[in-house]
Amino acid sequence: MNIFKMKSSVAVFIFVSIILISMTIQQNPVKPWPVPDDYKNMTNPVEKGESSNNAGKALYDKYCASCHGKTGLGDGVKGRALKDFPGDFSGEYYQNQTDGEHFYKTKVGRGEMPKYEDRMSDEDIWNMVNYMRTFKKAD
Numbered sequence: 718m719n720i721f722k723m724k725s726s727v728a729v730f731i732f733v734s735i736i737l738i739s740m741t742i743q744q745n746p747v748k749p750w751p752v753p754d755d756y757k758n759m760t761n762p763v764e765k766g767e768s769s770n771n772a773g774k775a776l777y778d779k780y781c782a783s784c785h786g787k788t789g790l791g792d793g794v795k796g797r798a799l800k801d802f803p804g805d806f807s808g809e810y811y812q813n814q815t816d817g818e819h820f821y822k823t824k825v826g827r828g829e830m831p832k833y834e835d836r837m838s839d840e841d842i843w844n845m846v847n848y849m850r851t852f853k854k855a856d
């Protein structure tokens with residue numbers, strides 16, 4: 718038997734195995750993330766509307782979409798490589814939370830979710846919170 722042929726078939730076998738294994742690796746589902754009451758019940762100081770959405774979109778596309786995906790499905794290029802699923806912002810679990818909960822989680826972060834409190838003003842975060850509401854699935 719040609720030794721070169723054998724090696725390449727081994728290589729093909731390993732390659733196919735890696736693909737199959739990586740297809741079955743699942744990301745950890747979203748774990749409950751408790752938010753302190755004073756944040757949960759916070760009033761969003763930034764009025765929802767086109768101007769806030771535009772400001773929020775510019776920031777979101779730049780800082781968040783790589784993980785959370787352009788439309789918030791958690792399917793950004795970087796997001797798919799994370800251990801934890803970043804969440805589906807169009808779904809009920811996300812959309813049923815208060816603005817204050819979204820604000821808190823963006824501000825303080827957890828695990829692979831970076832914290833933005835040192836990098837962005839509160840107003841920037843509220844603009845993104847408003848923009849991320851637009852990912853809601855149509856009822």
Ligand code: HEC
Nearest residue numbers: 748780781784801803804811819822823827828829830845
């Ligand atoms: C490096 C990847 C990464 C980036 C960049 C990132 N996130 Fe996240 N985000 C995550 C992960 C992972 C989680 C899930 C964390 C957990 O549950 O422990 C998450 C969770 C969240 C949650 C909570 C979701 C829920 O369903 O409760 C919000 C809100 C959020 N991110 C907003 C943002 C915003 C806004 C930005 C940009 C300013 C951003 N994230 C940037 C990875 C990222």
